[in-house]
Amino acid sequence: MKKRVAIVGSGNWGCAIAKIVGNNCTHHPHLEDEVRMWVFEEMVKGRKLTDIINEEHENVKYMPGVKLPTNVIADPDVVSATRGANVLIFVLPHQFLGGLCKKIKGNHAQDCIAVSLIKGVHFDSKGMVLISDMIKEGLNGMDVSVLMGANLAKEVAGGAFCETTIGYNVEENGKLLHTIFNDPLFHVTIINDVPGVEICGALKNIVALGAGFTDGMGLGDNSKAAIIRIGLMEMKKFIQSRYPSVKDATFFESCGVADLIVTCYGGRNRRCAEAFVKAGGRKSFEELERELLNGQKLQGTLTIKEVMQILQREGIVDQYPLFKSIYNIAFEKAPVESMLATLGCFELEQVLMAKNQFGQVVTKRTVVYYGKAGDRRAAL
């Protein structure tokens, strides 16, 4: 029995992944050739997007210039797209999930499994909800894995070498997904950890805001690396305190440190945060999002708001000095220099940005307290 794979979603990441999955399904004896891809139907220059994809094998709107394998068939109807599917690949904004799952339910094969490529986490009145758990709940308890990694969509579609991580609950399902996604240029590692892989993909965008702030201030490589490292530690603490089963090893995978590096050096969260500092308080993140992102959404600001709500409710904000400081800078008009101040073991009296003798920007303080109370001294 060949496995039938369906892709739910067709944005830029969906198309990049459709190229790899489509290729693998053509060549592998245990996979059905045809891969149906659910496409949110829209008109593009007077033609249906699904018609364009099926005739020209290209999503001209969301991933122009990339040819999809001819066995990837665009389908505007999610019921027919997922009929009889053994594997569902979810790659779309999570807002769509509720409605789609209702239609998909019961329509797929009995043994169907799912994998979520959706970045972000959802928050409801009870706290954090994993997207993979939302899918599981929407589909009668189906087993749901996740795939996350240092995977800028355009580079994956263009055939640049990269790695990714699949987090699974059931090893057999992880192995099947490895077969479906792995490619010489898209190197998949599977690990038995769904929450670790998934939450890394959400929290990294918070850290990228901090990295963007250091770029905006013109600080050097040391400071940026320190912010990235401290951010990784706060991600780790946040995840492991909620999911004690998550091992340190997860953070060494592509979904952990590698994705964090890519997001803190490239990526739109970093870019908007840099612009935020350079605008000197004259522009909000909402304005910058509209100006710079051409309709795409900023994940980091959304996620930090939600994470702060959780931390405040639990009364543990102070255990996350970097997250707290990024929030205060982004939404509470805290000066951007305060990000570094909160990380040192000192109380801040006055921070000024200044250039040092090499023309590097540094924070300059007139008087600081640090160490034990009373141990006051002049610094710098």
Added chain:
Amino acid sequence: MKKRVAIVGSGNWGCAIAKIVGNNCTHHPHLEDEVRMWVFEEMVKGRKLTDIINEEHENVKYMPGVKLPTNVIADPDVVSATRGANVLIFVLPHQFLGGLCKKIKGNHAQDCIAVSLIKGVHFDSKGMVLISDMIKEGLNGMDVSVLMGANLAKEVAGGAFCETTIGYNVEENGKLLHTIFNDPLFHVTIINDVPGVEICGALKNIVALGAGFTDGMGLGDNSKAAIIRIGLMEMKKFIQSRYPSVKDATFFESCGVADLIVTCYGGRNRRCAEAFVKAGGRKSFEELERELLNGQKLQGTLTIKEVMQILQREGIVDQYPLFKSIYNIAFEKAPVESMLATLGCFELEQVLMAKNQFGQVVTKRTVVYYGKAGDRRAAL
């Protein structure tokens, strides 16, 4: 009894650290005010370098523009510089160690401890020797800690915020060193791990060569992050297989992931490796070192040669595909694209560099084998 601190070395890293240590010794009740710094005497524009430092409080040759605290006293005689010292800070090329230790021995205080800021490892006929062990051996078994981190000297001297890691054997000594080095802008973490901290500081330079190769090829962020991550894993494997006591946690410290990031984005090893690729095989690393580094030495090429000798002797080269590939590219005329090929789970028949539809550089292969033997397919 106040502790007397002496610094052995006065290059750019030595001066950056002398600024912090000097400040701390002025202000701390348990530390002697005066800090002697051994300086290799040389004439600079007709004056002795020690005189210049003691009169102008600036090492005009190796760290011009940075004022040292007035309690840091340059001394050309290592015996008087270290007389009665309770703490010795070693920060100089390790080639000098043998001769200096002979002079220092017995001259310091009874309870004297040392800390090594020397990057790199030494190799002799028996294999790898830690610099901290060389110091220990040279000084009658003295306890030696190490300090390593994401600390570009110029940024530290300029007052940019950064973090660093001290690896200790004896907790009490780690705490004393924390007092001597920690500063609001130079945030020290102490961990009970000398070899992990020390060897990270050497091996990161190998990985930086790989990162530079991706830059030279014009590959994107995904590929570079993958190389950095795989490099971190090979560092971890190399260190933990030799020192099983080294914990994963060490690699999350500044000496691990943060220093690696700084070295792979800034740093001279990365820069020379990029230039090596761009020269298209017309220039050796020795030539590039002379052209680009103005007398400074390239650590990465030295270290990879030594590491490869060890791996070859032990017959485990294939367990380190990235290190192996970096070595082959640097010294065996392997094509630079082979670095990516060796990382995938495939055998390579033909690799070409090509630009994709976005103008990104990618590796393009005509035929590859991958997965199980016989599972041959056309790719890309």
